[in-house]
Amino acid sequence: MKSVILFLILACSCFPVSLAWAFGSPPKGRALVNEHGCGACHAWDGSARPEGIPKLAGQKYGYLVRALTHLKFKEVTSDQETVIRRIHPIMNEMARSLKTTEIADIAAFYSTRACIGPVDVDVANIVQPQGVEKCEVCHGGMRSNPWADTPYLAGQDRAYLLAELRRLWEDSKGQDDEVERHHRLSEIMFDEGKQYKLEDLADYFAALPCRPPNVGNP
Ligand code: HEC
Numbered sequence: 089m090k091s092v093i094l095f096l097i098l099a100c101s102c103f104p105v106s107l108a109w110a111f112g113s114p115p116k117g118r119a120l121v122n123e124h125g126c127g128a129c130h131a132w133d134g135s136a137r138p139e140g141i142p143k144l145a146g147q148k149y150g151y152l153v154r155a156l157t158h159l160k161f162k163e164v165t166s167d168q169e170t171v172i173r174r175i176h177p178i179m180n181e182m183a184r185s186l187k188t189t190e191i192a193d194i195a196a197f198y199s200t201r202a203c204i205g206p207v208d209v210d211v212a213n214i215v216q217p218q219g220v221e222k223c224e225v226c227h228g229g230m231r232s233n234p235w236a237d238t239p240y241l242a243g244q245d246r247a248y249l250l251a252e253l254r255r256l257w258e259d260s261k262g263q264d265d266e267v268e269r270h271h272r273l274s275e276i277m278f279d280e281g282k283q284y285k286l287e288d289l290a291d292y293f294a295a296l297p298c299r300p301p302n303v304g305n306p
């Protein structure tokens with residue numbers, strides 16, 4: 089396991105939490121969220137009830153900053169190569185007008201709200217799907233997630249998880265240059281040759297309490 093973790097540290101752009109971005113202002117973020125009507129879909133506090141809409145409450149600050157920045161610019165290129173692509177017409181439009189400081193404030197607001205996930209879960213009875221150990225090195229789940237820019241998946245909306253997993257899976261196969269979500273890490277998210285059942289992975293993370301036992305919100 090140690091070598092897997094070392095490989096992931098070298099291969100990904102993950103940073104320990106202590107190196108996270110300068111923090112925005114939660115009260116300003118709350119005002120901006122009201123002003124822009126984000127609550128219509130995500131609920132005022134990011135607890136999002138409608139199916140298919142991601143929960144934002146308690147999500148990592150660094151990840152929220154990245155996600156909104158990706159959605160704002162749609163594509164990030166380096167040496168003429170696309171390293172990030174995130175196409176979603178509604179969210180591209182919502183994020184387009186946000187300034188960098190506003191993104192930091194909104195991320196500060198949502199990340200400091202308590203996360204909302206299933207309660208009274210008997211974690212001992214949750215069956216781990218095949219291949220999930222690797223996912224948990226980066227995302228946490230039964231274990232904690234120490235990476236500042238890697239999202240928590242535990243307790244996330246199931247339909248949202250499944251939709252994003254399908255996008256990232258398609259991206260990892262490199263079959264289509266025009267995938268809606270491209271991230272250079274998707275290639276190492278899934279081990280080659282391993283059978284993944286994306287529905288089972290979405291079921292698993294959605295069923296977990298949003299923090300592993302005894303772990304707070306860093
Ligand atoms: C009309 C509904 C709607 C509104 C309004 C809306 N969102 Fe979203 N938001 C979505 C959907 C749907 C997604 C999932 C996008 C995808 O699949 O890539 C999303 C994704 C996101 C994400 C990425 C979450 C993740 O886990 O990657 C963030 C952050 C976000 N929205 C913040 C906001 C903010 C801030 C506002 C207001 C400025 C806002 N949204 C307004 C529907 C909406």
Ligand code: HEC
Nearest residue numbers: 096100222223226237238239249252253271276277278289
């Ligand atoms: C090397 C670390 C790493 C591994 C291993 C990994 N991921 Fe990810 N994953 C990430 C990062 C970083 C992101 C955010 C990408 C971005 O910024 O768009 C992400 C994004 C996601 C998302 C979208 C979350 C959201 O809120 O939009 C899902 C779903 C996901 N991963 C599922 C998985 C599953 C399931 C596995 C195991 C099969 C896995 N990941 C393995 C690092 C990893």
